[in-house]
Amino acid sequence: MTMEPVERTELSILSEIGRISTSADDLHRKLQRIIEVVMRGIGKDGASVFLLDRSGKNVILEAAMGLNQEAVGKLTFPLGKGIAGWVAEQKVPLALADPYSDPRFQYVPETGIERFKSLVAAPIMDEDRCFGVIFVLSGQNWNATSSEVTILTTTANQISGVIRSTLLFQDIEDRLARLASIYEISMALTSTLDLNQLLSLIARNTTSSLRAQGCTIHLLDLPAGDGENRELRLTFIDDAVRDIDTVFGERMQTNTIRDKRPLLIADTSQDARVQDISNQHRVSILSVPLIFHDRVTGVITLYSTEQGQPFIDDDLQFLTTIASGAAVAVENAALFEREERMAGDARVRAQEFSILYDVGTAMSATLNLDRLLRIILTAATMGGTGLGFNRAILLLTNERTNILQGMMGVGPTSWDEASRAWTEVARKHKSLMEWIQTGELFESRDSEINEVARRIRMHMDPDEGVLARTVLEKRSFNVLDAASDPLVPKDLRDTLRVNSFATVPLVAKGRAIGAILVDNLFTRRPITDHDIRFLTMFAHQAALAIDNAVIHSNMETMNRDIRVIHEQLAQSEKMAALGTMMAEITHEIRNPLVSIGGFTRRLARKVTDPDAKKYIDIILSEVGRLEGIIHDNLAYIKNVGPQFSRTSLNNIVEEVLPVYEDELRQRGINIERDLSPEIGSLDMDPQQIKQAVVNLVANAMEAMENGGTLTVRTYPSADSRDAVMEIGDTGPGISPESMHNLFNPYYTTKVRGTGLGLPITHRIVKAHKGNIVFRNKETGGAVFTLRLPVPQEK
Amino acid sequence: MKKILVVDDEENICKLYREELEEMGYEVTTALDGGSAIAALEKARYDLVTLDMRMKGMDGIETLRKMKERDASLPVIISSAYEEYKNDFGSWASDAYIVKSADTAALRDTVKKILG
Ligand SMILES: Nc1ncnc2c1ncn2[C@@H]1O[C@H](COP(=O)(O)OP(=O)(O)O)[C@@H](O)[C@H]1O
Numbered sequence: 001m002t003m004e005p006v007e008r009t010e011l012s013i014l015s016e017i018g019r020i021s022t023s024a025d026d027l028h029r030k031l032q033r034i035i036e037v038v039m040r041g042i043g044k045d046g047a048s049v050f051l052l053d054r055s056g057k058n059v060i061l062e063a064a065m066g067l068n069q070e071a072v073g074k075l076t077f078p079l080g081k082g083i084a085g086w087v088a089e090q091k092v093p094l095a096l097a098d099p100y101s102d103p104r105f106q107y108v109p110e111t112g113i114e115r116f117k118s119l120v121a122a123p124i125m126d127e128d129r130c131f132g133v134i135f136v137l138s139g140q141n142w143n144a145t146s147s148e149v150t151i152l153t154t155t156a157n158q159i160s161g162v163i164r165s166t167l168l169f170q171d172i173e174d175r176l177a178r179l180a181s182i183y184e185i186s187m188a189l190t191s192t193l194d195l196n197q198l199l200s201l202i203a204r205n206t207t208s209s210l211r212a213q214g215c216t217i218h219l220l221d222l223p224a225g226d227g228e229n230r231e232l233r234l235t236f237i238d239d240a241v242r243d244i245d246t247v248f249g250e251r252m253q254t255n256t257i258r259d260k261r262p263l264l265i266a267d268t269s270q271d272a273r274v275q276d277i278s279n280q281h282r283v284s285i286l287s288v289p290l291i292f293h294d295r296v297t298g299v300i301t302l303y304s305t306e307q308g309q310p311f312i313d314d315d316l317q318f319l320t321t322i323a324s325g326a327a328v329a330v331e332n333a334a335l336f337e338r339e340e341r342m343a344g345d346a347r348v349r350a351q352e353f354s355i356l357y358d359v360g361t362a363m364s365a366t367l368n369l370d371r372l373l374r375i376i377l378t379a380a381t382m383g384g385t386g387l388g389f390n391r392a393i394l395l396l397t398n399e400r401t402n403i404l405q406g407m408m409g410v411g412p413t414s415w416d417e418a419s420r421a422w423t424e425v426a427r428k429h430k431s432l433m434e435w436i437q438t439g440e441l442f443e444s445r446d447s448e449i450n451e452v453a454r455r456i457r458m459h460m461d462p463d464e465g466v467l468a469r470t471v472l473e474k475r476s477f478n479v480l481d482a483a484s485d486p487l488v489p490k491d492l493r494d495t496l497r498v499n500s501f502a503t504v505p506l507v508a509k510g511r512a513i514g515a516i517l518v519d520n521l522f523t524r525r526p527i528t529d530h531d532i533r534f535l536t537m538f539a540h541q542a543a544l545a546i547d548n549a550v551i552h553s554n555m556e557t558m559n560r561d562i563r564v565i566h567e568q569l570a571q572s573e574k575m576a577a578l579g580t581m582m583a584e585i586t587h588e589i590r591n592p593l594v595s596i597g598g599f600t601r602r603l604a605r606k607v608t609d610p611d612a613k614k615y616i617d618i619i620l621s622e623v624g625r626l627e628g629i630i631h632d633n634l635a636y637i638k639n640v641g642p643q644f645s646r647t648s649l650n651n652i653v654e655e656v657l658p659v660y661e662d663e664l665r666q667r668g669i670n671i672e673r674d675l676s677p678e679i680g681s682l683d684m685d686p687q688q689i690k691q692a693v694v695n696l697v698a699n700a701m702e703a704m705e706n707g708g709t710l711t712v713r714t715y716p717s718a719d720s721r722d723a724v725m726e727i728g729d730t731g732p733g734i735s736p737e738s739m740h741n742l743f744n745p746y747y748t749t750k751v752r753g754t755g756l757g758l759p760i761t762h763r764i765v766k767a768h769k770g771n772i773v774f775r776n777k778e779t780g781g782a783v784f785t786l787r788l789p790v791p792q793e794k
Numbered sequence: 795m796k797k798i799l800v801v802d803d804e805e806n807i808c809k810l811y812r813e814e815l816e817e818m819g820y821e822v823t824t825a826l827d828g829g830s831a832i833a834a835l836e837k838a839r840y841d842l843v844t845l846d847m848r849m850k851g852m853d854g855i856e857t858l859r860k861m862k863e864r865d866a867s868l869p870v871i872i873s874s875a876y877e878e879y880k881n882d883f884g885s886w887a888s889d890a891y892i893v894k895s896a897d898t899a900a901l902r903d904t905v906k907k908i909l910g
């Protein structure tokens with residue numbers, strides 16, 4: 001039995017196509033070989049293939065036999081236009097004996113189509129999706145039989161398999177490249193906090209990833225809590241697109257901001273939204289809003305001119321993903337900028353202080369208060385270069401408590417020590433500074449006079465006697481006979497064991513900051529008025545030096561506070577912003593990676609071709625690498641394990657509260673603290689626990705809009721196994737809707753909330769093997785209770 | 795045949811999970827958002843749900859809460875792109891927590907462990 005000739009043709013064509021499909025050629029070459037086989041098989045002299053382009057809206061000539069090769073890759077028809085466009089749209093085959101008389105035919109002279117008289121076209125179908133159109137052309141008049149049309153249709157089906165797998169590879173490759181660039185851009189976004197640098201970085205990367213001609217970025221006035229202020233704040237414009245931007249920029253931005261949605265214009269000359277201003281321009285534009293916490297903070301606009309390709313939906317998706325990261329990075333940079341300004345103020349203040357510091361350094365050798373007092377008193381008691389009194393005591397006032405307190409006393413304890421010291425001074429001719437540098441003239445700390453000095457403590461009340469009056473009246477007293485002087489209380493006389501002494505006030509900038517008391521216990525030399533005048537001048541110098549030292553130490557504390565606040569602000573905001581961004585990007589990247597990798601694995605099980613297997617392995621290993629990168633970065637940014645050290649929980653509280661003191665006061669919130677010393681030290685990461693406490697205190701503070709009381713309590717649990725800390729407020733309490741969401745990341749009821757405070761706190765506490773719970777008090781307000789295990793000694 | 799409901803707002807992931815799980819011999823239905831997931835549970839009985847945590851519209855956690863309110867005994871596997879909340883949500887909220895990966899072994903193992 002012989003086969004029908006047509007069937008034989010069909011079989012040989014199909015088996016040939018099968019061989020070509022599994023060859024190592026690229027798609028273009030495969031198509032070229034396939035149409036040649038088809039053309040010969042049907043016995044005609046021309047053939048061609050059109051495929052749908054990236055946008056799915058046009059067909060483009062991919063391979064041709066008998067036509068001008070220059071047309072390949074160039075000749076396009078929109079869907080529905082020309083024979084190719086019509087077949088692709090209608091998805092039905094078409095045989096035309098005389099195409100030139102058909103109204104659907106569009107003559108394009110550059111193709112060389114006029115060499116042919118008849119044609120048959122069939123759609124390349126994959127289920128109900130059309131990939132393109134295959135043509136067979138004939139130089140002779142040809143009335144194609146239905147079996148000839150069937151051959152072409154069957155062939156077209158076979159081709160669809162080749163195209164599908166190639167497109168799948170291409171698609172995966174494209175997406176992988178895109179993900180890689182999303183990832184790269186995202187990483188780059190975290191590399192700088194300089195706003196201008198950041199914008200040009202975003203512009204450069206998006207422009208090149210989308211093969212656009214240029215980019216503009218407009219930032220709206222950054223939210224300073226002032227609602228809908230939408231002034232333009234900062235603009236970045238690529239020079240390459242400056243001209244086009246003047247035509248379209250404003251319209252695009254206005255629409256994007258208004259709709260809070262990305263806007264894609266494939267062709268400005270065809271789009272109703274910009275046609276009126278389009279003129280001669282045939283440009284493709286993509287505008288995507290930067291959205292941070294539900295508000296539009298800016299717009300990125302990309303332009304593709306006629307030299308480039310029009311944007312498609314995929315590009316819009318891509319840019320939207322980038323924009324979500326960029327919005328956070330921009331916000332972050334803005335925040336940093338604001339903080340730097342704040343730190344700038346602090347620097348000015350520090351500078352003011354440091355001028356004082358320098359003056360202070362010039363005036364005395366040290367700003368260390370303890371050392372300074374010792375120098376002053378040594379000077380007062382030293383013969384030769386000093387003032388030469390036997391003993392001296394220095395007292396300082398505490399303005400807050402209104403108490404005058406003896407700080408230090410210097411002088412020999414006995415006649416023996418006195419004469420030894422003074423002969424040495426006389427013999428060695430050392431200066432005061434030399435004495436100070438080479439050691440102490442007298443036994444220091446636990447000398448008797450130092451003990452005496454530190455026992456003196458009184459209210460600054462005139463009734464307290466001569467010392468209080470020295471300070472209050474800012475004048476000196478020369479007590480000649482303590483026993484009969486009504487201004488000398490008996491206990492002072494008893495502690496000093498001397499009947500004559502003198503006092504001078506320490507006055508700095510008009511304020512009495514303390515007093516110096518001197519006597520001549522051993523030599524019994526009377527203190528003269530001249531002595532007093534000299535001592536007063538010296539006291540004046542000393543007071544300034546002391547004042548400077550005090551300011552300096554305040555400044556150090558303040559600087560430290562500012563630094564702590566600054567660091568904490570920067571740290572928490574940056575971490576939160578970075579975390580949000582990373583989580584966002586992870587989500588965006590991980591999902592498509594799962595599809596890419598997951599389907600590639602499935603593909604691997606179906607493919608036998610060794611070359612294809614090689615490609616699949618490459619894709620899989622790259623997907624694995626991307627997954628690894630995501631994992632590592634997240635671990636670094638989000639989940640740094642605790643670094644344990646023995647630390648007092650109470651100390652942490654005492655460190656955190658002062659940071660919020662000012663703000664709490666301004667908000668009319670008072671602090672009630674009840675810290676039990678019984679809880680002792682715990683194994684913890686002090687930074688992390690501090691972060692946890694900061695988050696809870698901040699939430700409590702933010703909950704009390706109209707003032708109230710912040711309660712911080714620590715105590716050991718009943719079984720002493722845990723240290724418990726309660727942070728309570730008198731705010732509205734946790735609303736029922738919030739209850740189950742509280743530890744959800746990104747859950748926030750605040751306009752500027754991150755919704756990460758509690759999740760982070762929760763994680764930290766968990767990492768410490770502790771727990772955290774909350775409840776609403778009957779009396780109103782919320783209480784967060786945190787438990788951390790007490791180390792169990794073996 | 796045991797029935798699984800796959801909930802994920804990414805169509806491709808639904809498709810992937812479906813193909814992988816069908817190959818293991820389960821009957822799979824997919825839902826692209828929380829709302830239609832709940833609707834699917836109203837219509838038919840399922841033996842297991844895999845649930846994305848972060849979706850547009852009704853969030854995964856919200857969906858999980860609704861599911862557990864309907865039927866606390868229905869096993870739910872959270873399948874999430876976030877790995878850092880595994881500890882936070884894994885234990886108290888759901889029966890298992892897997893991090894989405896191109897390698898579906900974790901998904902298959904977890905499903906097998908729960909459904910046998
Ligand atoms: N002390 C509190 N009183 C009332 N509500 C609170 C309190 N602490 C937290 N919340 C609620 O929990 C939400 C999440 O808190 P959090 O995770 O710290 O994020 P954020 O403070 O950034 O919003 C807050 O937005 C708020 O609604």
Ligand SMILES: [Mg+2]
Binds near residue numbers: 695699755756757758
């Ligand atoms: Mg908070």
